[in-house]
Amino acid sequence: MTLAFPFSAIVGQDTMKQALILTAIDPGLGGVLVFGDRGTGKSTAVRALAALLPPIEVVEGCPVNAARPEDCPDWAEVRSKKIVKRPTPVVDLPLGVTEDRVTGALDIERALTQGEKSFEPGLLARANRGYLYIDEVNLLEDHIVDLLLDVAQSGVNAVEREGLSIRHAARFVLVGSGNPEEGELRPQLLDRFGLSVEVMSPTDIDERIEVIRRRDAFETDTDRFMTKWKRQDGKIRKAILTARDRLRDTESSDAILKDCAALSLALGTDGLRGELTLLRAARALAAYEGAPTITRDHLSKVAPLALAHRLRRDPLDEAGSVTRVSRMVADVLG
Amino acid sequence: MTRPAAATRMERALAALAVDPGGLKGIVLRARMSPVRHAFETALKHMPDTPRRIHPGISDLQLFGGLNIAASLAEGRPVRDKGLSETPGLLVLTMAERTGADLAARLSQILDADTGHALVLLDEGATAEEAPPLSLQDRLAFHIEPEDEALRTQALRLPARADLDTARKGLARIAVPEDAMGLLVALAARFGIDSLRAPLLALRTARALTALDREKSVGEAALMEAVELVYPSRATRFPAEAEDPAMDPPPDTPQPPDDATDEGSGKGAGELPDEILVQAIAALLPPDLLDRLKVARAAQARAASSGAGSKRRGNRRGRPLPSRPGRPSQQARIDPVATLRSAAPWQRLRRTPQNAHRPVIIYPSDIRLRRFEDRSDRLLIFTVDASGSSAVARLAEAKGAVELMLAQAYARRDHVALIAFRGDGAELLLSPTRSLVQAKRQLSSLPGGGGTPLAAGLVAASELAQHARGRGMSPTLVLLTDGRANIPLSGTPDRAEARQDAETIAAGLARQGVPGVLVDTANRPAESARSIAARLGADYLALPRADAHKISASVTAALEH
Numbered sequence: 001m002t003l004a005f006p007f008s009a010i011v012g013q014d015t016m017k018q019a020l021i022l023t024a025i026d027p028g029l030g031g032v033l034v035f036g037d038r039g040t041g042k043s044t045a046v047r048a049l050a051a052l053l054p055p056i057e058v059v060e061g062c063p064v065n066a067a068r069p070e071d072c073p074d075w076a077e078v079r080s081k082k083i084v085k086r087p088t089p090v091v092d093l094p095l096g097v098t099e100d101r102v103t104g105a106l107d108i109e110r111a112l113t114q115g116e117k118s119f120e121p122g123l124l125a126r127a128n129r130g131y132l133y134i135d136e137v138n139l140l141e142d143h144i145v146d147l148l149l150d151v152a153q154s155g156v157n158a159v160e161r162e163g164l165s166i167r168h169a170a171r172f173v174l175v176g177s178g179n180p181e182e183g184e185l186r187p188q189l190l191d192r193f194g195l196s197v198e199v200m201s202p203t204d205i206d207e208r209i210e211v212i213r214r215r216d217a218f219e220t221d222t223d224r225f226m227t228k229w230k231r232q233d234g235k236i237r238k239a240i241l242t243a244r245d246r247l248r249d250t251e252s253s254d255a256i257l258k259d260c261a262a263l264s265l266a267l268g269t270d271g272l273r274g275e276l277t278l279l280r281a282a283r284a285l286a287a288y289e290g291a292p293t294i295t296r297d298h299l300s301k302v303a304p305l306a307l308a309h310r311l312r313r314d315p316l317d318e319a320g321s322v323t324r325v326s327r328m329v330a331d332v333l334g
Numbered sequence: 335m336t337r338p339a340a341a342t343r344m345e346r347a348l349a350a351l352a353v354d355p356g357g358l359k360g361i362v363l364r365a366r367m368s369p370v371r372h373a374f375e376t377a378l379k380h381m382p383d384t385p386r387r388i389h390p391g392i393s394d395l396q397l398f399g400g401l402n403i404a405a406s407l408a409e410g411r412p413v414r415d416k417g418l419s420e421t422p423g424l425l426v427l428t429m430a431e432r433t434g435a436d437l438a439a440r441l442s443q444i445l446d447a448d449t450g451h452a453l454v455l456l457d458e459g460a461t462a463e464e465a466p467p468l469s470l471q472d473r474l475a476f477h478i479e480p481e482d483e484a485l486r487t488q489a490l491r492l493p494a495r496a497d498l499d500t501a502r503k504g505l506a507r508i509a510v511p512e513d514a515m516g517l518l519v520a521l522a523a524r525f526g527i528d529s530l531r532a533p534l535l536a537l538r539t540a541r542a543l544t545a546l547d548r549e550k551s552v553g554e555a556a557l558m559e560a561v562e563l564v565y566p567s568r569a570t571r572f573p574a575e576a577e578d579p580a581m582d583p584p585p586d587t588p589q590p591p592d593d594a595t596d597e598g599s600g601k602g603a604g605e606l607p608d609e610i611l612v613q614a615i616a617a618l619l620p621p622d623l624l625d626r627l628k629v630a631r632a633a634q635a636r637a638a639s640s641g642a643g644s645k646r647r648g649n650r651r652g653r654p655l656p657s658r659p660g661r662p663s664q665q666a667r668i669d670p671v672a673t674l675r676s677a678a679p680w681q682r683l684r685r686t687p688q689n690a691h692r693p694v695i696i697y698p699s700d701i702r703l704r705r706f707e708d709r710s711d712r713l714l715i716f717t718v719d720a721s722g723s724s725a726v727a728r729l730a731e732a733k734g735a736v737e738l739m740l741a742q743a744y745a746r747r748d749h750v751a752l753i754a755f756r757g758d759g760a761e762l763l764l765s766p767t768r769s770l771v772q773a774k775r776q777l778s779s780l781p782g783g784g785g786t787p788l789a790a791g792l793v794a795a796s797e798l799a800q801h802a803r804g805r806g807m808s809p810t811l812v813l814l815t816d817g818r819a820n821i822p823l824s825g826t827p828d829r830a831e832a833r834q835d836a837e838t839i840a841a842g843l844a845r846q847g848v849p850g851v852l853v854d855t856a857n858r859p860a861e862s863a864r865s866i867a868a869r870l871g872a873d874y875l876a877l878p879r880a881d882a883h884k885i886s887a888s889v890t891a892a893l894e895h
Contacts, residue, residue: 038472039529096436139435201528208519
């Protein structure tokens with residue numbers, strides 16, 4: 001596999017980068033949905049983030065990347081007890097993928113050639129403890145999306161078919177991207193992504209030139225470019241790791257909880273999911289910034305990410321929902 | 335004899351691709367079978383990488399490799415096939431206009447992996463709406479659409495293999511002057527090119543061309559040539575007409591770099607794009623750029639609508655059908671029980687000393703595949719009468735009703751399309767899509783007035799319905815009219831003839847089996863609309879004075895039963 005573009009070298013796109021960092025700090029946030037035009041660096045950013053994260057420790061040969069030998073599922077028949085380091089997995093889920101390929105299925109090869117019933121793990125197994133990236137999620141068949149979101153929520157992949165009854169851990173950060181021009185996502189599905197970001201091409205000429213310059217430098221003089229950005233990437237990695245440790249100790253006052261509720265109520269978002277995500281995202285941000293408690297400032301920074309896609313929106317409403325959230329944040333939080 | 339510029343451009347594009355296939359990613363050739371295409375394909379044979387032909391129906395197994403079940407069974411051990419994605423090279427996709435979103439996504443994945451693959455799309459699209467997915471086109475550097483008659487007799491010549499090799503080796507050492515990137519970006523902005531892939535690809539093209547010309551640094555000439563090769567097909571506006579609102583970037587994109595254009599030209603001389611360069615590209619822009627843009631957007635919307643689950647004969651979900659023998663692939667799942675059942679009777683006959691240790695002996699011919707019947711997606715074809723007679727009375731209400739129905743269609747994941755007829759013809763305002771924002775925008779800008787070419791509206795609806803069937807959708811017609819046709823298909827006003835035409839076509843639609851609803855928008859319900867509904871075999875709703883909500887509710891009820 002070729003080298004990933006350094007995360008810190010991505011020009012602009014700060015909201016997208018922030019959303020990705022937040023999910024790296026708290027994978028329980030429930031993934032990110034990135035919607036935007038072609039050629040805005042959506043997939044570059046996802047791959048870059050995974051390359052930036054520290055390698056994970058896994059049992060050698062374990063198909064679900066288990067951290068300890070006792071976590072390896074029985075069906076995998078892993079004999080090795082050796083722990084090896086592996087880069088954080090990023091698994092691409094291509095459009096038109098079959099359910100078998102996603103969840104895993106009966107290993108036809110062994111069933112037919114050796115007459116044994118065994119399980120062939122799918123993409124969900126490979127994505128465990130990493131990222132599952134779905135480009136053009138809005139074009140993915142509905143039943144596959146349903147399945148993914150369900151697994152992402154429960155963290156367990158259960159396969160009951162062809163006489164198999166298998167379950168294995170499948171905890172991953174779901175990152176979906178798409179171009180809204182080509183079709184929309186059902187509101188029910190939108191709601192189940194933790195954060196959402198809209199990206200667009202930079203409009204500033206200088207910024208655009210910088211994008212081209214860095215990309216070109218990356219492609220033509222990769223080694224030098226990577227060395228140049230290594231330190232910056234290292235800083236972000238350290239900040240993410242520190243924030244992960246701090247997460248538990250970052251406090252949320254009653255006032256903040258009240259603010260979260262007030263915001264969600266004022267915007268009329270469905271259910272409690274928005275509220276919870278808002279709080280968790282704010283906590284991750286506070287931890288990232290090294291603040292001991294969550295402040296209103298943190299809330300207002302993550303509110304568009306956590307709430308914009310949950311507005312009970314009139315499908316014919318053209319006003320940007322990010323604007324609506326920002327306006328409401330200003331109203332409620334003052 | 336001077337060679338036509340178009341031939342030279344094609345040669346240069348091919349040569350550049352030969353030098354840097356992994357970076358430039360490929361070419362779209364839009365031409366039907368012709369001497370030009372023949373010349374192009376002959377030239378492809380001389381590329382350093384042997385072209386491998388693929389087709390839109392290619393399976394994942396062929397692309398990505400995997401278990402060859404037939405061979406595995408025959409040999410009694412797993413046999414893997416190598417996929418095309420594993421060995422870098424030049425892939426030539428024939429009939430690229432038939433590429434679905436699935437395949438486009440997979441090919442994009444292969445190209446994005448930067449393993450040195452290049453792709454040639456042979457696009458034989460007859461109408462502007464038939465085209466390869468834009469997401470794929472955007473990744474390929476060149477787009478060639480030869481029209482020049484003079485090209486007919488030209489052979490395309492590639493540089494000698496040795497020259498290509500030298501250029502390839504020199505590629506890494508090509509210097510790029512500081513202002514080149516600024517120039518490329520500013521130019522892209524002036525032509526309304528939003529994707530940042532375009533300037534990147536132009537830069538790489540310039541490098542490749544410079545290497546071919548054995549220069550050391552990217553010069554003005556190479557830049558100019560690169561821009562002429564990469565930008566024209568991506569331009570969304572003429573530089574001089576940047577102010578025209580109709581040429582803004584496609585809807586839904588939140589207003590990108592309109593002002594960037596002005597900024598760019600207002601800045602210091604260093605960043606000012608060379609006027610000559612602008613003119614050179616402008617000269618290469620197709621004269622019907624604007625018309626094409628509309629179609630391209632429509633095609634994009636349509637391509638999208640075929641993306642999610644519109645196949646009629648599904649094989650992954652839906653109601654199970656009896657299993658059939660066949661070859662397994664990524665798309666078709668094996669039915670193990672049925673497979674074993676078909677193999678069972680032969681076990682004793684098949685047993686030989688060599689295979690005595692195998693518990694079950696299965697031959698490839700035993701394999702049974704699972705099949706499911708999939709409910710296909712519904713397409714609501716809104717056909718709206720925007721003629722004078724209707725417009726005065728109810729056009730606003732009809733629009734309101736359509737909007738409400740659109741909202742319901744959204745909730746049910748139906749596809750929608752919008753046809754309006756007025757004056758002397760019908761117009762497809764919106765190709766089948768799920769993008770509601772587009773639908774609404776088209777609708778609100780729909781003007782009213784003129785005659786009532788009902789027949790033309792029905793013809794448009796019928797064509798669309800047929801097309802939708804071909805793509806596996808179930809079309810349903812929602813016709814909003816007062817039924818007072820006065821323009822026949824011939825176009826010259828004649829009430830009797832118009833009525834006759836409308837009824838004939840309505841009957842045709844009924845024969846096609848397109849279900850529908852007719853909403854009579856006349857002030858007083860009249861016989862004319864009722865008889866059209868009868869011919870259509872559609873439900874008739876006369877709503878003398880209803881508001882949009884009532885219309886919508888009744889239509890929903892009529893469609894549901």
